[in-house]
Amino acid sequence: EPTEIRGFLHYPGWLSPVEQAQIVADLRRVVAEAPLFSPMTPYGKPMSVRMTSAGRFGWVSDRSGYRYSETHPGGTPWPAIPDSILRIWKAVSGTERAPECCLVNFYAEGARMGLHQDRDEADFAQPVVSISLGDDGLFRIGNETRGGKTQSLWLRSGDVMVMGGEARLLYHGIDRIAPGTSTLLPKGGRINLTLRVVT
Ligand code: MD3
Numbered sequence: 674e675p676t677e678i679r680g681f682l683h684y685p686g687w688l689s690p691v692e693q694a695q696i697v698a699d700l701r702r703v704v705a706e707a708p709l710f711s712p713m714t715p716y717g718k719p720m721s722v723r724m725t726s727a728g729r730f731g732w733v734s735d736r737s738g739y740r741y742s743e744t745h746p747g748g749t750p751w752p753a754i755p756d757s758i759l760r761i762w763k764a765v766s767g768t769e770r771a772p773e774c775c776l777v778n779f780y781a782e783g784a785r786m787g788l789h790q791d792r793d794e795a796d797f798a799q800p801v802v803s804i805s806l807g808d809d810g811l812f813r814i815g816n817e818t819r820g821g822k823t824q825s826l827w828l829r830s831g832d833v834m835v836m837g838g839e840a841r842l843l844y845h846g847i848d849r850i851a852p853g854t855s856t857l858l859p860k861g862g863r864i865n866l867t868l869r870v871v872t
Pocket residue numbers: 776778786791801803810812834836840841842843845846847865867
């Protein structure tokens with residue numbers, strides 16, 4: 674039942690509206706403990722996407738570079754990954770390992786994420802699982818190196834994607850979100866969760 678595009682397994686509408694609402698409620702507790710922040714790029718310009726994490730590791734970025742850290746920039750450990758989210762990993766990841774990071778990306782209107790690769794993890798044989806919530810996001814998929822043709826698809830609230838195999842090291846990004854396309858988040862915007870094995 675998933676659609677395959679360049680090795681990405683796309684499960685449109687995998688999560689019911691009730692499941693989506695449960696995850697949002699759980700994320701409110703995560704964000705209360707580990708507030709969203711705007712990561713600083715090594716070039717000194719803040720990213721437009723705000724982020725936080727749950728799990729043993731979280732992704733941080735500052736003038737010393739990008740890395741996984743066992744603490745939030747405020748100095749505290751990250752909250753646990755909620756069960757409502759772990760369940761999705763168990764259902765679709767196809768790996769015995771547990772996720773060590775749930776990166777939470779929040780896109781307000783106008784936020785975007787440029788084309789990049791995810792290479793900060795130790796084992797690229799481990800998949801990444803992505804969960805989309807809220808407004809639609811235009812996802813772009815490139816190649817293993819910069820440049821070349823790209824393909825785009827809209828990610829909608831409740832969609833799940835699994836990046837394994839050949840898809841794991843492809844360049845990818847979010848060009849824009851479409852404001853007002855979902856009522857899940859009262860103030861609008863888009864949340865993307867990525868579950869990762871880091872070590
Ligand atoms: C392909 N997030 O957090 S999710 C990211 O919607 C990231 O916030 C985007 O790219 C977002 O790094 C896209 C889809 C995704 C996530 C991780 C990947 C695609 C991926 C890792 C490897 C390859």
